[in-house]
Amino acid sequence: xxxxxxxxxxxxxxxxxxxxxxxxxxxxxxxxxxxxxxxxxxxxxxxxxxxxxxxxxxxxxxxxxxxxxxxxxxxxxxxxxxxxxxxxxxxxxxxxxxxxxxxxxxxxxxxxxxxxxxxxxxxxxxxxxxxxxxxxxxxxxxxxxxxxxxxxxxxxxxxxxxxxxxxxxxxxxxxxxxxxxxxxxxxxxxxxxxxxxxxxxxxxxxxxxxxxxxxxxxxxxxxxxxxxxxxxxxxxxxxxxxxxxxxxxxxxxxxxxxxxxxxxxxxxxxxxxxxxxxxxxxxxxxxxxxxxxxxxxxxxxxxxxxxxxxxxxxxxxxxxxxxxxxxxxxxxxxxxxxxxxxxxxxxxxxxxxxxxxxxxxxxxxxxxxxxxxxxxxxxxxxxxxxxxxxxxxxxxxxxxxxxxxxxxxxxxxxxxxxxxxxxxxxxxxxxxxxx
Amino acid sequence: xxxxxxxxxxxxxxxxxxxxxxxxxxxxxxxxxxxxxxxxxxxxxxxxxxxxxxxxxxxxxxxxxxxxxxxxxxxxxxxxxxxxxxxxxxxxxxxxxxxxxxxxxxxxxxxxxxxxxxxxxxxxxxxxxxxxxxxxxxxxxxxxxxxxxxxxxxxxxxxxxxxxxxxxxxxxxxxxxxxxxxxxxxxxxxxxxxxxxxxxxxxxxxxxxxxxxxxxxxxxxxxxxxxxxxxxxxxxxxxxxxxxxxxxxxxxxxxxxxxxxxxxxxxxxxxxxxxxxxxxxxxxxxxxxxxxxxxxxxxxxxxxxxxxxxxxxxxx
Amino acid sequence: xxxxxxxxxxxxxxxxxxxxxxxxxxxxxxxxxxxxxxxxxxxxxxxxxxxxxxxxxxxxxxxxxxxxxxxxxxxxxxxxxxxxxxxxxxxxxxxxxxxxxxxxxxxxxxxxxxxxxxxxxxxxxxxxxxxxxxxxxxxxxxxxxxxxxxxxxxxxxxxxxxxxxxxxxxxxxxxxxxxx
Numbered sequence: 001x002x003x004x005x006x007x008x009x010x011x012x013x014x015x016x017x018x019x020x021x022x023x024x025x026x027x028x029x030x031x032x033x034x035x036x037x038x039x040x041x042x043x044x045x046x047x048x049x050x051x052x053x054x055x056x057x058x059x060x061x062x063x064x065x066x067x068x069x070x071x072x073x074x075x076x077x078x079x080x081x082x083x084x085x086x087x088x089x090x091x092x093x094x095x096x097x098x099x100x101x102x103x104x105x106x107x108x109x110x111x112x113x114x115x116x117x118x119x120x121x122x123x124x125x126x127x128x129x130x131x132x133x134x135x136x137x138x139x140x141x142x143x144x145x146x147x148x149x150x151x152x153x154x155x156x157x158x159x160x161x162x163x164x165x166x167x168x169x170x171x172x173x174x175x176x177x178x179x180x181x182x183x184x185x186x187x188x189x190x191x192x193x194x195x196x197x198x199x200x201x202x203x204x205x206x207x208x209x210x211x212x213x214x215x216x217x218x219x220x221x222x223x224x225x226x227x228x229x230x231x232x233x234x235x236x237x238x239x240x241x242x243x244x245x246x247x248x249x250x251x252x253x254x255x256x257x258x259x260x261x262x263x264x265x266x267x268x269x270x271x272x273x274x275x276x277x278x279x280x281x282x283x284x285x286x287x288x289x290x291x292x293x294x295x296x297x298x299x300x301x302x303x304x305x306x307x308x309x310x311x312x313x314x315x316x317x318x319x320x321x322x323x324x325x326x327x328x329x330x331x332x333x334x335x336x337x338x339x340x341x342x343x344x345x346x347x348x349x350x351x352x353x354x355x356x357x358x359x360x361x362x363x364x365x366x367x368x369x370x371x372x373x374x375x376x377x378x379x380x381x382x383x384x385x386x387x388x389x390x391x392x393x394x395x396x397x398x399x400x401x402x403x404x405x406x407x408x409x410x411x412x413x414x415x416x417x418x419x420x421x422x423x424x425x426x427x428x429x430x431x432x433x434x435x
Numbered sequence: 436x437x438x439x440x441x442x443x444x445x446x447x448x449x450x451x452x453x454x455x456x457x458x459x460x461x462x463x464x465x466x467x468x469x470x471x472x473x474x475x476x477x478x479x480x481x482x483x484x485x486x487x488x489x490x491x492x493x494x495x496x497x498x499x500x501x502x503x504x505x506x507x508x509x510x511x512x513x514x515x516x517x518x519x520x521x522x523x524x525x526x527x528x529x530x531x532x533x534x535x536x537x538x539x540x541x542x543x544x545x546x547x548x549x550x551x552x553x554x555x556x557x558x559x560x561x562x563x564x565x566x567x568x569x570x571x572x573x574x575x576x577x578x579x580x581x582x583x584x585x586x587x588x589x590x591x592x593x594x595x596x597x598x599x600x601x602x603x604x605x606x607x608x609x610x611x612x613x614x615x616x617x618x619x620x621x622x623x624x625x626x627x628x629x630x631x632x633x634x635x636x637x638x639x640x641x642x643x644x645x646x647x648x649x650x651x652x653x654x655x656x657x658x659x660x661x662x663x664x665x666x667x668x669x670x671x672x673x674x675x676x677x678x679x680x681x682x683x684x685x686x687x688x689x690x691x692x693x694x695x696x697x698x699x700x701x702x703x704x705x706x707x708x709x710x711x712x713x714x715x716x717x718x719x720x721x722x723x724x725x726x727x728x729x730x731x732x733x734x735x736x737x738x739x740x741x742x743x744x745x746x747x748x749x750x751x
Numbered sequence: 752x753x754x755x756x757x758x759x760x761x762x763x764x765x766x767x768x769x770x771x772x773x774x775x776x777x778x779x780x781x782x783x784x785x786x787x788x789x790x791x792x793x794x795x796x797x798x799x800x801x802x803x804x805x806x807x808x809x810x811x812x813x814x815x816x817x818x819x820x821x822x823x824x825x826x827x828x829x830x831x832x833x834x835x836x837x838x839x840x841x842x843x844x845x846x847x848x849x850x851x852x853x854x855x856x857x858x859x860x861x862x863x864x865x866x867x868x869x870x871x872x873x874x875x876x877x878x879x880x881x882x883x884x885x886x887x888x889x890x891x892x893x894x895x896x897x898x899x900x901x902x903x904x905x906x907x908x909x910x911x912x913x914x915x916x917x918x919x920x921x922x923x924x925x926x927x928x929x930x931x
Contacts, residue, residue, distance in 0.1 A: 194635045195635050195636045196635065196636030196639040196640075197636075198635070199634035199635050199636050199637070199640075200451070200611065200636075200640065201551055201552065201573055202551035202552075202570070202571050202572030202573030202574070202608060202611060203551055203552075203572070203573075204572070205635055207635075274552060274555045275551070275552030275555045275556065316528070319528070319530050319556075320528055320529065320530065320556070321529060321548070321550030321551075321552065321553045321556060322550060322551060322552045322556075323550045323551065323571070324550060440834050460834070463834065464834065464835045466837055467816060467818075467819075467835040467836055467837045467838070468835070470837050470838050470839070471819070471838075474871060474872060475871075475872065475873065476871040476872070478871065479819035479820060479868075479871070480819070480820055480867070481818075481819040481820075509819075736835075739819070739835065
């Protein structure tokens with residue numbers, strides 16, 4: 001069956017397109033992009049003025065929690081949350097129970113993803129067996145089973161030596177190593193960014209240097225091995241400086257920033273809700289200078305990717321004393337509103353650059369299909385409603401967990417619809433779109 | 436303007452929440468409460484029929500006893516629940532404990548907990564008034580109030596006094612509450628300790644921070660020493676207790692640089708020969724036992740004022 | 752706002768009460784004065800001066816704050832509450848004859864609270880009540896032994912006593928509206 005998306009603003013940075021175009025979809029592929037395409041028997045979908053058609057968004061840092069922590073999230077609920085947030089694909093972290101350190105777990109996740117049949121799922125495998133930081137996982141097996149990268153996310157790869165070996169070995173398959181950058185001795189039992197706000201609330205601090213040390217280590221290992229190194233959920237200005245210098249030196253380093261790190265600061269620890277455990281994540285919300293550095297890195301191109309670090313936790317797990325609560329917040333359904341409101345409408349970047357951050361670059365870094373609306377590409381398409389007024393309602397999230405600090409926020413910009421492989425998997429009822 | 440006569444709040448979670456007027460009201464009320472403690476029959480019926488739960492997740496004989504005496508002097512019915520921190524791990528959550536207590540409808544809960552912000556969590560769950568008796572490294576508001584009461588008793592004022600606070604600044608809830616209170620009341624606060632025990636962003640607290648003890652003590656009206664937690668400090672934050680005492684210990688010789696009528700305070704329990712020399716602790720400048728005595732009066736004032744404050748807020 | 756008593760009248764009334772005290776107690780032996788804060792304590796001190804003039808003796812004088820004994824303490828939902836002030840009774844009341852002093856006698860609840868408070872300080876021989884104004888409307892079985900002025904009032908009226916020590920002038924005023 002053919003469908004013709006007619007009359008929307010198409011933003012496809014890979015092909016240098018930013019203007020009103022039609023898109024013809026045949027089955028699961030894009031067959032033509034152009035102005036005033038002939039209908040030719042296709043079902044016509046009129047795109048209302050103001051909506052933007054872009055290549056499907058890819059969140060390269062998501063915790064789907066399955067197998068093992070299905071009370072927080074499952075592959076089905078997580079990918080449901082993804083498509084509601086405009087993501088056609090997610091890369092899921094290996095810190096499940098058991099850890100995704102072997103082909104069986106990878107196959108299980110992919111089977112659950114196929115059952116759910118919502119967003120595409122690209123598992124990221126573990127660097128080490130059980131992510132224990134001792135012995136390398138079966139990386140070639142993981143690769144064959146479908147993993148697109150390796151990481152010991154949740155914590156850093158235990159030693160520089162292991163990180164070096166992992167990068168050398170994964171380099172064989174041109175798989176990037178994604179690193180949760182953190183010097184654990186410096187982190188200690190810290191629970192919040194080290195600074196005035198944590199100090200006055202009596203919370204143990206985690207300095208930005210803690211993350212930057214991890215980033216520097218990885219960049220040096222990348223220089224040593226020649227393999228690709230990706231800094232996950234970057235939050236500290238010192239890490240940004242490390243990445244910027246690394247890139248300038250020609251080192252294969254890339255990085256991502258989460259929406260909460262370009263939106264919030266550590267001031268949120270105390271206000272509006274003091275000790276709100278939904279402001280507890282790792283890396284922590286940093287001070288204003290760090291948040292502003294993330295914005296400048298996004299603007300100047302140092303930052304490659306916006307990824308959510310979607311980390312669902314059950315209400316009971318978060319409804320505890322701050323220092324006992326787990327780190328992390330859900331992010332899939334708030335990322336687009338935050339990015340449009342805080343980056344595009346705030347004048348930090350323009351839409352094509354946002355599409356690079358949310359689609360083009362994650363596809364490029366993970367070497368997966370997507371990131372473009374080229375003829376012949378999979379019909380993974382996100383339709384944005386940049387001027388839609390969105391009120392975040394935690395209770396209404398499709399994720400199984402509701403742990404967001406953005407409950408009650410009103411933002412400008414949202415998702416109109418999500419199409420995966422030519423199939424409409426999400427339509428926002430607030431937008432008059434007949435898909 | 437009418438003078439403030441009640442705390443317009445349900446809970447006392449932090450000095451940071453209080454206005455200078457509220458602090459003065461508590462201190463003034465505590466003066467009347469102190470007199471009650473000097474009577475032959477040390478009991479007034481003010482909180483008759485009120486139930487106060489002392490929920491202590493950390494052992495603290497001193498603070499719990501002080502609260503309990505304060506409650507009894509006000510005729511409240513008191514209930515002590517001591518939860519060993521070991522059973523917290525496998526036992527029920529604070530939220531569940533709070534819900535269970537709440538079901539029994541106490542009027543107030545006095546909470547001591549090792550996690551900063553635990554009282555805020557309790558406050559969100561409970562209708563009862565919550566009194567923070569020390570939460571992690573955050574605040575210990577009644578300690579700061581009794582310190583201020585003791586200073587005011589001796590110096591007749593708080594404004595303009597130079598107060599030097601010396602010791603483990605990083606982990607101290609007493610420090611945080613005292614900084615809040617003293618700066619709100621116009622004192623000049625100096626904090627002093629090794630850089631390893633200095634909180635990040637200390638400059639933003641509105642205090643003078645130094646690691647040079649002579650600078651902190653010079654012309655001080657009040658010297659307040661904070662407890663060094665022996666078990667986790669040595670070798671980690673400074674090389675040895677002996678060395679700590681040699682650099683930061685309060686000795687009579689050092690004290691000569693303070694004002695001649697300086698007073699010495701310590702929230703207890705003291706480590707003699709670590710943060711304070713015995714001659715100083717037992718010397719003429721020491722008001723350490725006054726602090727303990729005043730603790731009861733200040734806690735009576737807080738309990739009494741909150742018992743009415745909750746009503747005021749509900750009606751406002 | 753009709754003035755019920757002016758400074759002169761208040762002064763003469765206190766002198767008259769002092770004489771009554773001496774007469775009824777056959778001297779000032781074992782007497783102590785305790786004024787209820789705030790204003791009863793000022794009146795108590797004035798009576799002490801006047802009794803000294805008459806009997807040539809200093810009468811121990813104290814001040815009592817009854818806030819913590821009020822029966823409406825935890826029932827009051829709105830409005831300003833009385834600030835708790837210090838009680839100062841720097842002498843034993845055991846076996847003494849207490850002259851309890853208040854400015855206005857109304858429902859009797861303040862006196863009830865004062866009696867409770869005094870019992871906590873010891874066991875006096877007896878307690879005699881002195882009020883500057885008795886405005887009626889008693890809610891408890893309490894009666895003054897010495898009354899400066901009996902003032903019939905309606906419930907809508909309020910009686911306000913102003914004294915030099917706290918208010919800068921001596922005057923008793925009857926006001927419309929507002930229970931005081």
